[in-house]
Amino acid sequence: MKHKGRRQFLGNLSTLAIAGGTLPLLTAATNRPKETTAPFSFLCPPYLQNSTENSVHILFITNNNAHSWIEYGETDLDLKAESYLDGFVQANNTLNSIQLNNLKPGTNYKYRIISREIVKFDPYDLVYGETITSDTFEFNTVDSNANSVSCLILNDIHDRPYSFSDLLSLNKDTNYDFVALNGDMFDYQTDEQQLIDHLIAPCTSLFASEKPFIMIRGNHETRGKFARNIKDYFQFPEQEYYFSFKQGPVHWIVLDSGEDKEDDTPVYGDIVNFDDFREQQAKWLDVELQKSEYSNCKYKVVLMHIPPFHSGDWHGTTHCRQVFNPVFKKYNIDMVISGHTHRYGVHPPNDDHPYPVIIGGGPKTGSRTLIQFHADQNNLEVKMIRDDGEMVGQYKL
Incomplete structure (x- = not known):
């Protein structure tokens, strides 16, 4: 349809x-x-x-x-x-x-x-x-016995609603099961009309009335007077910004990487506590990755806005690295897909992270990217396409 x-x-x-x-x-x-x-x-x-x-x-x-x-x-x-x-x-x-x-x-x-x-x-x-x-x-509905899963991943739209159609047009006719919005869809949140005009309406005009999307909070979704209301406009398992689920051969892990600066930074006005929130998620994840319902998943893939590596030395990055990377290593995470830096890149495993880190591009024309994800019992593959149609990154397991 x-x-x-x-x-x-x-x-x-x-x-x-x-x-x-x-x-x-x-x-x-x-x-x-x-x-x-x-x-x-x-x-x-x-x-x-x-x-x-x-x-x-x-x-x-x-x-x-x-x-x-x-x-x-x-x-x-x-x-x-x-x-x-x-x-x-x-x-x-x-x-x-x-x-x-x-x-x-x-x-x-x-x-x-x-x-x-x-x-x-x-x-x-x-x-x-x-x-x-x-x-x-x-x-x-989700097919519990599906051997494969495909999705599209967008990040760092930053209140540019035209980017949804620009980027999704790059997908051509490739089928997908859902869309992941991997943080910073907005600069900050002001009111309901902003959510409608800059995200909900463009997404429903393209896909969202017939294919679901996952709203993953980025650091800019924590800003503005309406930031504490946006959860009302989306649905999450247990109504938490962090959760995991099985689809196809993938155990998907969604994390909320929080703000990118220290909690006591003056612009936050003493009303944030993201260090504790990230630590809470790390404890949850250590338990979640042991659950038997995910034991038959071939891959473990993390979606989080701020990458734990290749994102400078701001507090958000270093704290994500401190609390999440040991858990990622312990349970052999296969891939982390992020945004935030506005510099697209594919970073293979190294001594610091024994898993690839895929980082999508930024909001400006010429740096915007669409990430195509596909996994089956034989391979997991991501392709990153820049807004001019050129493939600028690829990784295959």
Whole structure:
């Protein structure tokens, strides 16, 4: 199915009469009261998060408080998803994150989102307004028995939304299972509209309504007055910025490398504690890499924004090296893929790191890169393509 751009998506909305039934969900960013005379609408198409063999989260945003749900199914849209909390069906919110559960592994599903505007919410007097429905999209659940996995990795977009289409166009028709956004998608976070305009809308226009993406926090995602709210707009296992999962022959490890300067740097205003956060992750990782469910994975691959080597001697790099590198060595990590430096490079194993360190490029034209990743039972290969189409790095296990 071809993906539809945000403008076309909003233009194709239709109304739907719904009788009875209430069924939505919202995330921790609950009611954001809206005072608008604009027609009731979706602010962005839906986007997929935290996809597994049996479930997926679908997120979307409306411009007014509403009651929202999802209709889905393998062939017909005959199933309905909603969310409950403390006896309530979630409603009167704008930001929605609805989880589809009990799905079949390796199966194609169709879905659409539906929202019913709430125009009055007084005690014993609930009044609905217009109901809108999206186009129909498709997605595939993770295949638990897949022998291979492919993904695309982007980093350091830095509030340049046009870079998503520029870089993804380099992929041509090569298939992929998901996209990893490996940090610094923004310079800093100001508000919800920035997230929509600079990340969600460009990604949904290209792929994100039908293929999931992983949001990996970089040091610039820790900055700005809205930085503490961005987790509400994405979904992670256990709702932590660090996690691991199995897909294909790969045990994927996602780490949050935190800020790049000391915690007591004056610009942070005494309200960060990333040293402890990195140490907490290192302890978690030492346990995570021992779990039996990953023992049959052929490869262990780390995604983290700040590389532990080849990134100068700033505190973020040296502390990542101090806390993570011993764990990487202990469990024979096969590869680390990072960004941050704005200098693309492929660094083979050496005496300091017995694993390759792959670093994607920067935000400026001429240094931007797309990383293509593919792994099967025979090989693991990464290819780095610069924004002019030239391959500037390759590594194969």
